[in-house]
Amino acid sequence: MPESLRDRIERRLRRLPWFDRRPIRLFFRRLEETNVIIHVSMLVFVPSLVALLTYLSNHLDSLSFFVFPPLAAGTYALFSNPEGKHASPVRFVGGLTAGALCSWVAILIAVHFVYPTAPPSAIEVDAPGAAFAVLLTGALTWALDIEEATAFAVALLGLLVDPGQQAAFVISVFLSSTIVAGVFAVWRSYFYEQRARYLYRSTKDDDRVLVPMRGEHPEATAMLGARLAAAHDAGKVVLLDVASEEVTEDNEGAETASDEARAGAATAAVAAELEALGDRIETTLDVPCQVVVVSEGPVLGETIRQTAAETNCDIVAVPYEASDGELASYIRRLMNAEIDVLVHRTHDGRTEWNRVMVPVRRASDTAHAMIDFALRLVGSDGHASVARCIDTEKQRRSADEMLANLVGTADGRIETRVINASFGRFLRRVARTNDLIIIGSSRDRSRTSRLISPPTFEHLPDVETDIAIVDRR
Secondary structure (H helix, E strand, O other): OOOHHHHHHHHHHHOOOOHHHHHHHHHHHHHOOOOHHHHHHHHHHHHHHHHHHHHHHHOOOOOOOOHHHHHHHHHHHHHHHHOOOOOHHHHHHHHHHHHHHHHHHHHHHHHHOOOOOOHHHOOOOHHHHHHHHHHHHHHHHHHOOOHHHHHHHHHHOOOOHHHHHHHHHHHHHHHHHHHEEEEEEEEHHHHHHHHHOOOOOOOOOOOOOEEEEOOOOOHHHHHHHHHHHHHOOOEEEEEEEOOOHHHHHHHHHHOOOOHHHHHHHHHHHHHHHHHHHHHHHHHHHHOOEEEEEOOOOOOOOHHHHHHHHHHOOEEEEEHHHHHOOEOOOOHHHHHHHOEEEEEEEEEOOOOOEEEEEEEEEOOOOOHHHHHHHHHHHHHHOOOEEEEHHHHHHHHHHHHHHHHHHHHOOOOOOOEEEEEEOOOOHHHHHHHHOOOEEEOOOOOOOOOHHHHHHOOOHHHHHOOOOEEEEEEEE
């Protein structure tokens, strides 16, 4: 799959001996939020367009500087809300041009009917004239469905233009607004609407999945990893069995040929079972499946990570294991490594997930990854939904906007929900109607935040459905 712009920049910067990845990672992490992308775009394009138009105004007599104040405000409005009702290039150009035309009409009426004896250059703007220009602008833009706030500012500024220069003023408004609208249309179509492709760390790289076969239902986790890998043509799943130290020691310390044969037979039996499971996965999902058997080594987490690197896997799907109220130490070690981790807790050993819920706390690369995983699992016939828990109704509007921005980059149909309830209570409620709930690992939270709101995995014992915890590197 093609790498994202973010990955290409990081790859090239890593070649520099003095490069520290932390600042650039923080920068791109902030860019994962749509609001930040919009504000950065405003800081880039609004001043740049004003500078361009000023340059053109200084070299073209037909481009009036009078139009720049409302044009700058209109440019800001376009880029600040690229998906809003008024974010239309046609509306923008039409509205501003209509305002200029209405001011021209108001001036013509004043010249020919209100002050017929006065020379045009002596006519001053009066209250009735300003009111009439604004009234005419409102009526015309309403009738043509091109209502634009800055059109009224253009109409008033046009009253200050010499009557003999009104035609040139209208032309300058049309040309300058067309330049702005054209840049905005290109930016929105080829960058903003494709921002997941350029800025977010590509979730499409998670095609090669390593599954350590552990726990009571390893086949369920293997099928989960395989379904994620099968969503793309380059997908592959690797089934890993880590032989315990006792089996390894028996194999290495066999005193007789029969002892060595028994140890080898045990390893072969395990490999045969994995091969059989791999064959079922390949038959069911049409995804390549590889089997690997290794010795545990001194640190289980490091053994799994090293195997993932050797088999070219970019995500490890592990069964959920806990000890003393915390995730198993080998899982925590994997989460601290430079690899994506998905922790799967199965409720009843299911191997198909048609209804998947994704609760999110904020817009982030992890949130985009979880949504992508959900769409891979449910396919075209299933149901995926994204939810945000809020504490007060005042947070509902911002939560709706955040969810809309998240699903706007996804390639599939997704339901969004904003729930005024605690996270644990929400999980227990939706568990009855969903096959799988995908949540983030919350490793980026501060210690104070964890004290106020406990980590997600502490809610899991009460949730009666499958859970997947996603941890992005």
